[in-house]
Amino acid sequence: MSGLRGAEGVPKSPEKVEEVLPRLHQMAGTGLIEIQGTLVVKPTEIEKKQGTQESLPPLKREGKAKLMRIYIGENDKRRDIPLHKALIESMRANGIAGVTVYQGILGYGANRRIHRDSALHLSHDQPVMLSVVVDTEEKLRAYFPILDEMVQQGLVVLSDVDIIKYTHNFPATECGKGARQ
């Protein structure tokens, strides 16, 4: 699976990934592209003829990284501020780079409340997902005790990703080094 930060897609085959990568490189700018192994359980019908498109030679910067996803509720709070904001601040303070917060429209979690976004409901308890990409597992593991203390209810999962592009506009910092090869 390849994803433009904030976008996700499941290409048909590894070859397809290779095919779209050059274009993604151009589009991503200083962004991040991740690729993750995915088992397609149910593909959709339409098999299309592959277009014969010339592809630009990719300027690859590859590396292994970890992707952490945190599922919480929008109403979850820590010391009177929204938990997702508190988590972002705490991650910044701990040198964990690259956090994206997604707001969901419906969901349920460990305690089985249904989080729902509905115009008729005054409840604003929608699900929130934070996705965090970090170059080394050690760095994340070192952060776990803090995370553990902050997330009082929710789900935290970790998966392997391949980083394809990771550029900095400023001199390389600790965050960037590990991801480059």
Place this chain on the structure above:
Amino acid sequence: MKLAGRAKMLRVHFGEGDNWKDRPFYRAIAQKCRELDIAGATVLRGIAGYGASSLIHRSHVLSFSHDAPVMVSVIDSEEKIRRLLPFLDEAVDEGLVAMSEVEVIKYVHQDGIRS
């Protein structure tokens, strides 16, 4: 309910306008997950995308169209996730279902709040 160590993440991609038995499909999936005692489900709405049909899904404020791309992410043990597959086989006629490996770091809830 306990969830720890290796687990599976299932992601279902489709359109917000897709229905299953006269109600939004994402709602039907979330409900099915609850019935199957699956640990959790989260529905995220995208702002643009295209899929199997190559139609661009877009959420339009002015047209009140509700065809934004939607992704449901479900995380549980492989065994539990597989229980959901027959339903998806039946219900997804346009969309994509993908599964990947995850490691559960933490799964907690406040005791007693179960409905």
